[in-house]
Amino acid sequence: MTTVITYGTFDLFHVGHVNLLKRAQALGDRLIVAVSTDEFNESKGKVTLVPYEQRVAILEACRYVDLVIPESSWEQKRQDIAKHEIDTFVMGNDWQGKFDDLSDLCEVVYLDRTKDISSSAIKQAVLVF
Numbered sequence: 001m002t003t004v005i006t007y008g009t010f011d012l013f014h015v016g017h018v019n020l021l022k023r024a025q026a027l028g029d030r031l032i033v034a035v036s037t038d039e040f041n042e043s044k045g046k047v048t049l050v051p052y053e054q055r056v057a058i059l060e061a062c063r064y065v066d067l068v069i070p071e072s073s074w075e076q077k078r079q080d081i082a083k084h085e086i087d088t089f090v091m092g093n094d095w096q097g098k099f100d101d102l103s104d105l106c107e108v109v110y111l112d113r114t115k116d117i118s119s120s121a122i123k124q125a126v127l128v129f
């Protein structure tokens with residue numbers, strides 16, 4: 001059994017997230033998603049509209065996701081990879097190269113982002129509406 005992991009905020013869940021998760025899940029038998037906690041997002045300088053518990057519930061309802069865990073620090077990835085026996089680490093290519101240091105532990109894959117959609121664009125559109 002091969003296990004894939006990916007990390008993110010997943011605020012205002014949208015088709016870009018779905019496309020990422022679908023392709024990530026296709027790279028193995030099981031997909032784990034580490035969701036940024038509200039506190040971690042604050043440290044990222046990221047304002048989220050959807051609280052952590054709701055972002056977890058939405059991801060757990062996604063057919064491509066097998067397990068959701070909290071992401072509370074930048075440094076936890078190596079520990080997560082060991083603990084969950086990860087074979088493949090996946091991120092969208094806006095992170096291209098940023099996690100290559102993990103390649104001694106597992107395969108590192110960057111997938112093309114879905115064009116013309118983002119949580120921040122949705123926020124902007126809602127504010128204007």
Ligand code: C2G
Pocket residue numbers: 007008009010011016017020036046071074090091092093094095111112113114115116117118119
């Ligand atoms: N994504 C995508 N296409 C989009 C928007 C997002 O493929 N149109 C991908 C991102 O590349 C990322 C994932 O969806 O891999 C989650 O995106 P965010 O919620 O914006 O995650 P981010 O804030 O980048 O947090 O430690 C890593 C961080 O937690 C990543």
